[in-house]
Amino acid sequence: xxxxxxxxxxxxxNDESDVEEEALVNDYREQVNYxxxxxxxxxxxxxxxxxxxxxxxxxxxxxxxxxxxxTLETKFASYDNYCSLFHYILNSEGPVDLEAPSYYWxxxxxxxxxxxxxxxxxYRNRIARTGSNEEEAQLLRENPNTWGCYSxxxxxxxxxxxxxxxxxxxxxxxxxxxIAFAGEYGNRPLYKMLGYFSIIGLLRVHCLLGxxxxxxxxxxxxxxxKKAMFARVMAAHFTTYYYVGFSYMMMRRYGDAIRMFSHILxxxxxxxxxxxxxxxxxxxxxxxxxxxxxIAICVAxxxxxxxxxxxxxxxxxYGEQFYRMQRGGPEALPPHSPDFDNPAxxxxxxxxxxxxxxxxxxxxxxxxxxxxxxxxxxxxDLKKLAGFLEVEPEQLRSWLLVNKQRSRQIRWVEGxxxxxxxxxxxxxxxxxxxxxxxxxxxxxxxxxxxxxxRNLARVY
Amino acid sequence: MVxxxxxxxxxxxxxxxxxxLDRYNPETTTVFQDYIQQQCEDRSFDCYANLALLKLYQxxxxxxxxxxxxxxxxxxxxxxxxxxxxxxxxxLPTNTQPFPATSEAQAASQTSDFVESVQKLAxxxxxxESAQYTQxxxxxxxxxxxxxxxxxxxxxxxxxxxxIAVEVGKTFRSITADSLEQxxxxxxxxxxxxxxxDVCGWKVEGDVVTVPTNKENEARSEVKSERVGVDMFGRxxxxxxxxxx
Numbered sequence: 001x002x003x004x005x006x007x008x009x010x011x012x013x014n015d016e017s018d019v020e021e022e023a024l025v026n027d028y029r030e031q032v033n034y035x036x037x038x039x040x041x042x043x044x045x046x047x048x049x050x051x052x053x054x055x056x057x058x059x060x061x062x063x064x065x066x067x068x069x070x071t072l073e074t075k076f077a078s079y080d081n082y083c084s085l086f087h088y089i090l091n092s093e094g095p096v097d098l099e100a101p102s103y104y105w106x107x108x109x110x111x112x113x114x115x116x117x118x119x120x121x122x123y124r125n126r127i128a129r130t131g132s133n134e135e136e137a138q139l140l141r142e143n144p145n146t147w148g149c150y151s152x153x154x155x156x157x158x159x160x161x162x163x164x165x166x167x168x169x170x171x172x173x174x175x176x177x178x179i180a181f182a183g184e185y186g187n188r189p190l191y192k193m194l195g196y197f198s199i200i201g202l203l204r205v206h207c208l209l210g211x212x213x214x215x216x217x218x219x220x221x222x223x224x225x226k227k228a229m230f231a232r233v234m235a236a237h238f239t240t241y242y243y244v245g246f247s248y249m250m251m252r253r254y255g256d257a258i259r260m261f262s263h264i265l266x267x268x269x270x271x272x273x274x275x276x277x278x279x280x281x282x283x284x285x286x287x288x289x290x291x292x293x294x295i296a297i298c299v300a301x302x303x304x305x306x307x308x309x310x311x312x313x314x315x316x317x318y319g320e321q322f323y324r325m326q327r328g329g330p331e332a333l334p335p336h337s338p339d340f341d342n343p344a345x346x347x348x349x350x351x352x353x354x355x356x357x358x359x360x361x362x363x364x365x366x367x368x369x370x371x372x373x374x375x376x377x378x379x380x381d382l383k384k385l386a387g388f389l390e391v392e393p394e395q396l397r398s399w400l401l402v403n404k405q406r407s408r409q410i411r412w413v414e415g416x417x418x419x420x421x422x423x424x425x426x427x428x429x430x431x432x433x434x435x436x437x438x439x440x441x442x443x444x445x446x447x448x449x450x451x452x453x454r455n456l457a458r459v460y
Numbered sequence: 461m462v463x464x465x466x467x468x469x470x471x472x473x474x475x476x477x478x479x480x481l482d483r484y485n486p487e488t489t490t491v492f493q494d495y496i497q498q499q500c501e502d503r504s505f506d507c508y509a510n511l512a513l514l515k516l517y518q519x520x521x522x523x524x525x526x527x528x529x530x531x532x533x534x535x536x537x538x539x540x541x542x543x544x545x546x547x548x549x550x551x552l553p554t555n556t557q558p559f560p561a562t563s564e565a566q567a568a569s570q571t572s573d574f575v576e577s578v579q580k581l582a583x584x585x586x587x588x589e590s591a592q593y594t595q596x597x598x599x600x601x602x603x604x605x606x607x608x609x610x611x612x613x614x615x616x617x618x619x620x621x622x623x624i625a626v627e628v629g630k631t632f633r634s635i636t637a638d639s640l641e642q643x644x645x646x647x648x649x650x651x652x653x654x655x656x657x658d659v660c661g662w663k664v665e666g667d668v669v670t671v672p673t674n675k676e677n678e679a680r681s682e683v684k685s686e687r688v689g690v691d692m693f694g695r696x697x698x699x700x701x702x703x704x705x
Contacts, residue, residue, distance in 0.1 A: 149519055153484065210550035211511065211550075212547060212550070213464050213508060213511060216464075217465050250543070250546075250547070251543050251547065252543045349554050352550070352554035353550055355557065355558065355559045355561075356546050356550055356558065358559070359546070359558075359559050359582075359585075359586055362590075363589050363590040394594075397591075398590060398591040398592050399591075400631060401591035401628070402541075402589070404627075404630055404676070405541045405591075405627060406541075415463070416463060416465075418464040419461070419463040419464075420461060420463075422461055429679040430631075430679050431631065431677040431678065432631055432632045432633065432634075433632075433633045434634050434635060434636060434668065438633075439679070440679040440680055442683070448686065448688075449686060449688055449692055453692070453693070453695075453696065456696050457696075
């Protein structure tokens with residue numbers, strides 16, 4: 001059974017005779033006195049003048065955030081809108097002849113689609129956990145598949161397949177002409193952009209659902225550099241690096257996480273002036289602060305020389321409070337409809353991921369202290385150091401083992417994001433001869449190239 | 461280093477499912493379940509495939525088999541230190557609360573045998589990841605439930621023992637035999653001598669076990685110099701030509 005068959009049991013875009021879905025929708029419409037019962041399919045078969053305007057309105061709506069206090073009805077209706085719009089785009093006969101309202105539209109649509117999915121899942125979980133609104137709980141209970149994971153993934157994967165974006169990116173990587181691989185859909189900007197941004201959307205959805213390795217795997221076809229298509233849309237650029245960095249962090253590849261966060265933070269700080277007031281600036285500013293917190297955590301776990309701009313910003317914001325690590329994330333979503341009958345079991349997924357991450361943080365929290373002591377010696381008696389640290393020698397042996405393990409990390413060199421080589425992530429190394437600690441240090445020679453280039457630039 | 465999504469022992473049909481949309485198809489659940497069973501028996505481990513199974517459970521909670529999940533977690537313990545265990549936990553139902561903050565929270569959260577099992581395995585993981593090997597063994601031997609949880613994993617104790625030895629070998633050049641006996645849960649000097657000789661190629665001399673020099677326990681000081689390439693000066697050189705023209 002293929003994925004598409006599978007999707008038949010779910011709210012579905014590829015099968016027009018989805019009885020179950022139709023029944024749910026009708027049921028719902030009765031409840032809220034839905035005025036406009038028009039099927040999207042009827043509309044697309046005879047696309048007249050006023051209807052074309054409708055469609056343009058729908059395209060714009062799909063990229064527009066819901067009001068902050070949107071009612072549950074509005075959220076359900078918005079889901080229906082997305083379903084019908086994507087159904088129209090994906091399942092009309094041949095590619096639809098549409099012009100996207102703007103260059104950013106494709107990104108905005110995917111971004112808003114996932115954002116609404118995210119906030120709907122959160123809302124639903126909160127209602128189930130607190131049991132505060134019986135009426136809404138009942139409505140949500142009866143519509144378990146609205147904004148379901150399978151439907152959201154189905155949309156994203158379908159857009160990727162229709163646009164043959166994977167094939168196109170593969171061709172670009174090989175230095176061939178992507179158009180030859182694009183097919184009748186993928187040749188059109190609308191499909192190509194929707195397909196492309198759906199890949200970024202998948203990265204985000206996987207990450208929110210706690211599947212960090214699959215999140216990174218999703219980007220196999222996209223090369224992370226400034227020439228990438230996402231780099232032309234600021235919010236997409238930002239989102240990509242944020243979630244890649246986050247996934248690396250959850251996979252304990254702190255060096256790689258720092259690289260991702262630094263890249264995008266430097267970029268944001270350089271472009272700050274001309275984004276202000278722009279669309280989604282607030283969201284970016286908020287995530288920006290989160291990322292400084294995340295980078296502070298990563299550096300605590302993995303001492304690294306940071307870019308000067310980042311370094312001073314991190315010190316300014318988190319100088320004394322590296323330990324307050326929950327501030328930055330993790331983010332997470334409940335994967336399926338919650339259990340409305342047992343409020344207690346609907347633990348907030350954010351708490352779940354935070355607890356998992358904090359367990360690792362606790363295991364490694366003392367590493368910086370140990371390193372700062374070892375830096376002072378070339379040989380040191382273990383019992384003496386244990387005395388300084390006021391711990392049992394046995395505890396210190398464990399710490400030294402852990403610190404050694406954590407200073408070996410997988411670091412990306414080339415290829416897919418999940419690839420990498422084991423690297424020593426630390427300038428400080430040591431070995432124990434029974435209770436005698438031998439300390440060694442790898443010193444970096446003077447870095448002259450940067451200095452040279454900067455001064456050359458000044459002179460020329 | 462093998463990429464995280466690859467596995468040398470992975471059969472072709474599993475690879476095909478993982479790389480296609482069938483990884484979301486609930487009907488492949490049984491295929492992945494058989495596969496983890498096989499890993500338990502033949503001592504192989506495929507983290508990326510096991511995560512795909514946990515994801516299917518995440519999307520289709522009615523399919524979740526508690527015994528299979530605990531087998532996946534027990535297998536993940538045998539590859540410490542690694543993010544495998546925590547990556548698995550991230551895909552489990554949130555009500556499992558693997559790390560309850562207080563004993564009250566623990567009592568309140570243990571609404572089922574499954575939750576208790578996950579929390580017990582998470583405790584073992586914390587002990588291994590924080591290198592508290594003596595406590596790991598005493599915890600493992602403290603409750604019959606642990607024996608049940610690891611029973612399906614062939615050679616569980618031996619696999620863990622080997623991992624501990626590998627970690628010790630990276631940090632130590634020599635270590636007292638008493639410490640190592642406790643860390644490896646090996647009773648008696650003879651048994652220890654046999655284990656370190658057969659498995660690690662180390663020697664017990666009196667009360668001390670010597671670890672031959674390897675890349676990790678060598679800890680040599682060095683000065684790393686900067687890599688300098690012509691490409692780094694490309695801009696300057698180009699500018700030079702442009703101005704000349």
